[in-house]
Amino acid sequence: xxxxxxxxxxxxxxxxxxxxxxxxxxxxxxxxxxxxxxxxxxxxxxxxxxxxxxxxxxxxxxxxxxxxxxxxxxxxxxxxxxxxxxxxxxxxxxxxxxxxxxxxxxxxxxxxxxxxxxxxxxxxxxxxxxxxxxxxxxxxxxxxxxxxxxxxxxxxxxxxxxxxxxxxxxxxxxxxxxxxxxxxxxxxxxxxxxxxxxxxxxxxxxxxxxxxxxxxxxxxxxxxxxxxxxxxxxxxxxxxxxxxxxxxxxxxxxxxxxxxxxxxxxxxxxxxxxxxxxxxxxxxxxxxxxxxxxxxxxxxxxxxxxxxxxxxxxxxxxxxxxxxxxxxxxxxxxxxxxxxxxxxxxxxxxxxxxxxxxxxxxxxxxxxxxxxxxxxxxxxxxxxxxxxxxxxxxxxxxxxxxxxxxxxxxxxxxxxxxxxxxxxxxxxxxxxxxxxxxxxxxxxxxxxxxxxxxxxxxxxxxxxxxxxxxxxxxxxxxxxxxxxxxxxxxxxxxxxxxxxxxxxxxxxxxxxxxxxxxxx
Numbered sequence: 001x002x003x004x005x006x007x008x009x010x011x012x013x014x015x016x017x018x019x020x021x022x023x024x025x026x027x028x029x030x031x032x033x034x035x036x037x038x039x040x041x042x043x044x045x046x047x048x049x050x051x052x053x054x055x056x057x058x059x060x061x062x063x064x065x066x067x068x069x070x071x072x073x074x075x076x077x078x079x080x081x082x083x084x085x086x087x088x089x090x091x092x093x094x095x096x097x098x099x100x101x102x103x104x105x106x107x108x109x110x111x112x113x114x115x116x117x118x119x120x121x122x123x124x125x126x127x128x129x130x131x132x133x134x135x136x137x138x139x140x141x142x143x144x145x146x147x148x149x150x151x152x153x154x155x156x157x158x159x160x161x162x163x164x165x166x167x168x169x170x171x172x173x174x175x176x177x178x179x180x181x182x183x184x185x186x187x188x189x190x191x192x193x194x195x196x197x198x199x200x201x202x203x204x205x206x207x208x209x210x211x212x213x214x215x216x217x218x219x220x221x222x223x224x225x226x227x228x229x230x231x232x233x234x235x236x237x238x239x240x241x242x243x244x245x246x247x248x249x250x251x252x253x254x255x256x257x258x259x260x261x262x263x264x265x266x267x268x269x270x271x272x273x274x275x276x277x278x279x280x281x282x283x284x285x286x287x288x289x290x291x292x293x294x295x296x297x298x299x300x301x302x303x304x305x306x307x308x309x310x311x312x313x314x315x316x317x318x319x320x321x322x323x324x325x326x327x328x329x330x331x332x333x334x335x336x337x338x339x340x341x342x343x344x345x346x347x348x349x350x351x352x353x354x355x356x357x358x359x360x361x362x363x364x365x366x367x368x369x370x371x372x373x374x375x376x377x378x379x380x381x382x383x384x385x386x387x388x389x390x391x392x393x394x395x396x397x398x399x400x401x402x403x404x405x406x407x408x409x410x411x412x413x414x415x416x417x418x419x420x421x422x423x424x425x426x427x428x429x430x431x432x433x434x435x436x437x438x439x440x441x442x443x444x445x446x447x448x449x450x451x452x453x454x455x456x457x458x459x460x461x462x463x464x465x466x467x468x469x470x471x472x473x474x475x476x477x478x479x480x481x482x483x484x485x486x487x488x489x490x491x492x493x494x495x496x497x498x499x500x501x502x503x504x505x506x507x508x509x510x511x512x513x514x515x516x517x518x519x520x
Contacts, residue, residue, distance in 0.1 A: 003077040008070045016094040020195040024048045024184035032059045049175040067099050096138045108162040128241045152238035164231040171223040173388045176378035178369035185366050190231045203233045212361045213339040215368030218424030221339040229295030250294035252286040257300035275325025292333035302342030309354045316360040371422040389430045405433045411505045414468045451509045474501040479510040
């Protein structure tokens with residue numbers, strides 16, 4: 001006898017897929033719709049675009065309610081039927097996991113907040129006993145796949161999933177399509193494309209996969225690395241009822257472009273006393289300090305000296321290394337993440353970057369989008385980023401500052417500005433406006449105090465839209481002629497068009513003390 005009715009079986013199948021899908025891909029919404037049918041609610045279904053939504057999502061609430069009733073009915077039927085089929089066993093398990101994950105979601109979030117605030121020794125997790133009891137309550141009949149020994153593993157997986165959500169949303173700000181794709185890529189880097197297989201066999205093997213983050217300078221490659229590195233699986237010991245490692249202090253970044261070759265070797269591999277001038281004591285490097293569940297991040301890997309590339313290749317291949325000046329072999333057990341804004345294909349063609357190293361690094365590649373890509377996809381992305389940056393800089397008056405920054409950008413750079421420095425440049429723009437109420441990108445207004453030069457440069461670089469170009473040109477000609485009629489005659493357009501296109505702020509810079517309303 002089946003423990004599911006046909007309708008419940010269809011529902012359970014959709015929830016099973018939902019439980020293991022990538023939540024940042026469109027498939028999540030498709031599985032929610034399949035589970036709820038006519039009961040699916042479009043509102044807030046796109047929560048992956050809006051990390052500010054913290055309340056329960058309507059579709060998740062509806063699915064949880066239905067899950068509970070389906071599980072209750074399935075338990076009754078299972079008690080009569082005895083053993084159940086493998087397929088129905090799997091569906092029942094997935095429903096149980098879905099319910100328990102959401103039931104303990106907020107408790108895991110509190111656990112993460114407490115762990116961030118109290119780094120240090122392992123401590124007993126009080127909620128585990130209740131969690132284990134609830135698992136056993138759901139699985140008190142013969143034949144279910146969740147066994148007592150697996151409860152701690154499920155607990156650890158739930159903890160990892162909540163940390164991954166938090167890290168992805170905290171480090172990757174924005175709601176444009178390129179950012180949603182980036183979140184999906186980071187999630188896949190953490191859990192692979194098959195989360196069911198990850199839970200079964202890959203959860204403790206991800207250190208064997210090196211992650212390479214590529215993209216333009218200033219696009220947040222280190223933030224991506226932190227999101228991946230700080231979201232690693234941490235086993236839970238059901239005997240001591242504690243996690244086997246601290247999750248908060250396990251990320252070890254090293255910017256390779258900022259150090260000489262000798263210092264890079266020292267920071268990475270460590271050294272013994274007397275290994276080089278200034279080495280007055282033995283020192284452990286990041287590869288040695290990093291614990292098995294930690295992550296070493298090598299930023300600007302494309303800048304790495306060829307001699308060190310050989311040594312890093314050995315680390316990836318054999319997991320072994322030596323301190324500078326020492327023959328003792330040591331092991332690196334952690335995960336390695338590298339990043340570069342260089343085109344490594346070109347670097348290899350020039351013989352600057354080793355092919356064998358690249359093919360050891362590229363088992364998992366994440367590409368960060370430029371700010372220009374993000375703004376083309378969604379112009380409102382700039383406002384979100386400005387508000388986020390202002391919030392970190394000025395706190396409660398972030399809205400006021402964001403308004404000021406937005407006005408300055410629109411009036412002086414224009415909505416079409418390319419942001420060649422990406423998000424890093426936008427952050428410096430916000431800082432400049434906070435301090436000086438202005439920002440001068442290199443190569444633009446800083447080259448000349450004449451705003452005409454800045455306009456010409458923006459036009460030649462293709463940064464102005466047609467409307468911006470007309471608005472600024474009308475303002476320049478008006479400033480020269482002194483009247484709407486004179487400007488209209490020179491431009492061979494209607495006087496009213498000239499008047500509508502005058503840029504008051506630009507005019508003030510062209511003719512100090514004069515406004516558009518003062519003449520015409």
